[in-house]
Amino acid sequence: MAEGNVKRIELMLSEVTKLEELIDRSSLSEVCRSFFDLFGLSIRVYAKSGALLTDVHEERSVCRYLNQTPRGRAACVHTVAEIQKINPSDKTLVHRCFTGAIYHVVPIWYSDRQLGRIILGPFLPAEISEMPESLLELIPEDAREQVGNALAEMPRVREATLVRIAAHFRNILDLILFAGHRSQLMSDMHLASVRESYKELAERNASLQEAYDRLKELDQLKSDFLATVSHELRTPLTSIIGYSEMLVSGIGGDLNEQQRGFASTIHSKGELLLALITNLLDLNKLEHEKISLNLRTVDPQAIVAEIVETILPDAAKKGIRVEPDCPDGLHYLNADPVRLKQILINLAGNAVKFTPDNGVVRISASSVTLSPNESSFDGIGVAVMAATERAIEFAIRDTGIGIARDDLENIFDAFFQVDSGSTREYSGIGLGLSIAKKLAEAHGGAIRVESEPNVGSTFYLLLPERPPQTV
Ligand SMILES: Nc1ncnc2c1ncn2[C@@H]1O[C@H](COP(=O)(O)OP(=O)(O)O)[C@@H](O)[C@H]1O
Ligand SMILES: [Mg+2]
Incomplete structure (x- = not known):
C-alpha cells in the first residue's frame, strides 16, 4: 500500500472489553491445572459477564461430609452464594467459610478495565489449628474426629504465601491476556488493511x-x-x-x-x-467488424489478370513493366472478389507508386499447402492461419525504393507513411495497407512483406482456399 494512503486507514481496533474474547481458554486451563497440581489449590476464573472460563477443583472430603447433613448443606449453599456475590473492584477480597477455610477473590484488570475475577480456594490458613465454633456447632460430638481428619486433607497455606501465589498467577494471566490482545490487534490491523486495499481496488x-x-x-x-x-x-x-x-x-x-x-x-x-x-x-467498418464478405468462387488467374489490367495505365506512365506470373490450373478460392481485388489493387498500386521509372512489377499467384498447426508467417504482418489446408499465395514484387527495417513493423498501421513530411513525393494517406491487412484477416488470411531499401519489396497475401469463418 502506498505510504500516502496509510493515514487513510480507518483502524477500527476492537476495544478490550471481554475477557472471554481476549483469552485463550486452553492456555488458561493449562495454567490453572498446573497451579492445582503444584499447590492443590482450586481455581475458578469468571468473566465480568459471569461466564465461568475455567474451573479446576476437587470436592473436599469435609464438604462431602457436610453436604450429607441438611444443616451442613444449607451452610455450604449459603457460602457458595456469598462467594459468588463477591465482586472485588481493585483489591483482593477474602471470604472466610464457616469451616475455617478461606477463599481469595482476586480482580482481573487489563488495560485499565476490570475484566473478571479469580476465585482461589478453599484452603486452610496454616495459622489455624483448631476447628472453629461455626463448624463444631454443625456436627455431632461423635463425628468430630472424622470431620477433623477430613478438614486436615484440605491444603494448608500461609496467607502470605497465598498472596504471592495469587500474584504469580496474575502475572501469568497478564501474559496470556497480552498475547491474546496482541493477536486480536494484529488480526484487526490485517482486516483493516485488507479492507483498505479492497476499497482502493474497487475505486x-x-x-x-x-x-x-x-x-x-x-x-x-x-x-x-x-x-x-x-x-x-x-x-x-x-x-x-x-x-x-x-x-x-x-x-x-x-x-x-x-x-x-x-x-x-x-x-x-x-x-x-x-x-x-x-x-x-x-x-x-473493419474496425467495428461491420464488414460482411460476399463469398464467391474466385479464379486466382482471372483476378491477377484483372489487377494487371487495372494498374497498367499508371505503370505505363512511368515506363514500368507489369508481369503477371500465374500458372494454369490453380485451385479456385472462396473469397469476396470485390474485397480481394481491393487488397491486391492496394498492394499493386503501392508497387507502381513506389517504383521509379522503368522498373518492374511482377504479380504472381501460386498454390501452397500448410501443414497442421503451421503458423503461416512469422515476422511482419503475422497471422496464424487455421491449419491443415491449401491456400493461395499472391506475391507482388517490385523493384522500387524498398522499406527500411525499422519501418517494416509500422507500415500496416493506419495513417502510417514512411515519408510523411510536407514535401512528400508520393500521394496517398496511409490507409491502404491497414485496410488490406484487415480484409485479409477477415478472410482468415494474412499479409507479410519482405523488403530491401533501394532494391525492392515483395508483399505476400496468403489466403486459405476457404475462409475458416465468415466475418
Ligand atoms: N511497395 C512499396 N515500396 C515501398 N514502400 C511501400 C510500399 N508499399 C507501402 N510502402 C510504404 O508503406 C506506407 C503505407 O502504405 P499505404 O498504407 O498503402 O499508404 P499510402 O499508399 O497511402 O501511403 C507507404 O506510405 C510507404 O511508405
Ligand atoms: Mg497505398
Whole structure:
C-alpha cells in the first residue's frame, strides 16, 4: 500500500472489553491445572459477564461430609452464594467459610478495565489449628474426629504465601491476556488493511470502467460521425465527378484545351477524394467488424489478370513493366472478389507508386499447402492461419525504393507513411495497407512483406482456399 494512503486507514481496533474474547481458554486451563497440581489449590476464573472460563477443583472430603447433613448443606449453599456475590473492584477480597477455610477473590484488570475475577480456594490458613465454633456447632460430638481428619486433607497455606501465589498467577494471566490482545490487534490491523486495499481496488476498478465506457462512447461517436460525414460528402462528390466527366467528354458543349484541362483536374481530384472517403469508411467498418464478405468462387488467374489490367495505365506512365506470373490450373478460392481485388489493387498500386521509372512489377499467384498447426508467417504482418489446408499465395514484387527495417513493423498501421513530411513525393494517406491487412484477416488470411531499401519489396497475401469463418 502506498505510504500516502496509510493515514487513510480507518483502524477500527476492537476495544478490550471481554475477557472471554481476549483469552485463550486452553492456555488458561493449562495454567490453572498446573497451579492445582503444584499447590492443590482450586481455581475458578469468571468473566465480568459471569461466564465461568475455567474451573479446576476437587470436592473436599469435609464438604462431602457436610453436604450429607441438611444443616451442613444449607451452610455450604449459603457460602457458595456469598462467594459468588463477591465482586472485588481493585483489591483482593477474602471470604472466610464457616469451616475455617478461606477463599481469595482476586480482580482481573487489563488495560485499565476490570475484566473478571479469580476465585482461589478453599484452603486452610496454616495459622489455624483448631476447628472453629461455626463448624463444631454443625456436627455431632461423635463425628468430630472424622470431620477433623477430613478438614486436615484440605491444603494448608500461609496467607502470605497465598498472596504471592495469587500474584504469580496474575502475572501469568497478564501474559496470556497480552498475547491474546496482541493477536486480536494484529488480526484487526490485517482486516483493516485488507479492507483498505479492497476499497482502493474497487475505486480503481470503477474509474477504469468509467474511462472505458467513456472511450467506447467516444469511439461510437467517432464512428457515427465518420459514417455521416462520409455519406454527406459522397453525394455531392458524385455530382462533381459526374459533371466534370461530362464537361471533359464535351457533352455540355465544346471546351477549349485549357478548360478541358481544368475539368479533367476536377474530375481526377474528385475521384481521389472519393477513394479517400471510401477508404475511411472501410476502415471504420473493419474496425467495428461491420464488414460482411460476399463469398464467391474466385479464379486466382482471372483476378491477377484483372489487377494487371487495372494498374497498367499508371505503370505505363512511368515506363514500368507489369508481369503477371500465374500458372494454369490453380485451385479456385472462396473469397469476396470485390474485397480481394481491393487488397491486391492496394498492394499493386503501392508497387507502381513506389517504383521509379522503368522498373518492374511482377504479380504472381501460386498454390501452397500448410501443414497442421503451421503458423503461416512469422515476422511482419503475422497471422496464424487455421491449419491443415491449401491456400493461395499472391506475391507482388517490385523493384522500387524498398522499406527500411525499422519501418517494416509500422507500415500496416493506419495513417502510417514512411515519408510523411510536407514535401512528400508520393500521394496517398496511409490507409491502404491497414485496410488490406484487415480484409485479409477477415478472410482468415494474412499479409507479410519482405523488403530491401533501394532494391525492392515483395508483399505476400496468403489466403486459405476457404475462409475458416465468415466475418
Ligand atoms: N511497395 C512499396 N515500396 C515501398 N514502400 C511501400 C510500399 N508499399 C507501402 N510502402 C510504404 O508503406 C506506407 C503505407 O502504405 P499505404 O498504407 O498503402 O499508404 P499510402 O499508399 O497511402 O501511403 C507507404 O506510405 C510507404 O511508405
Ligand atoms: Mg497505398
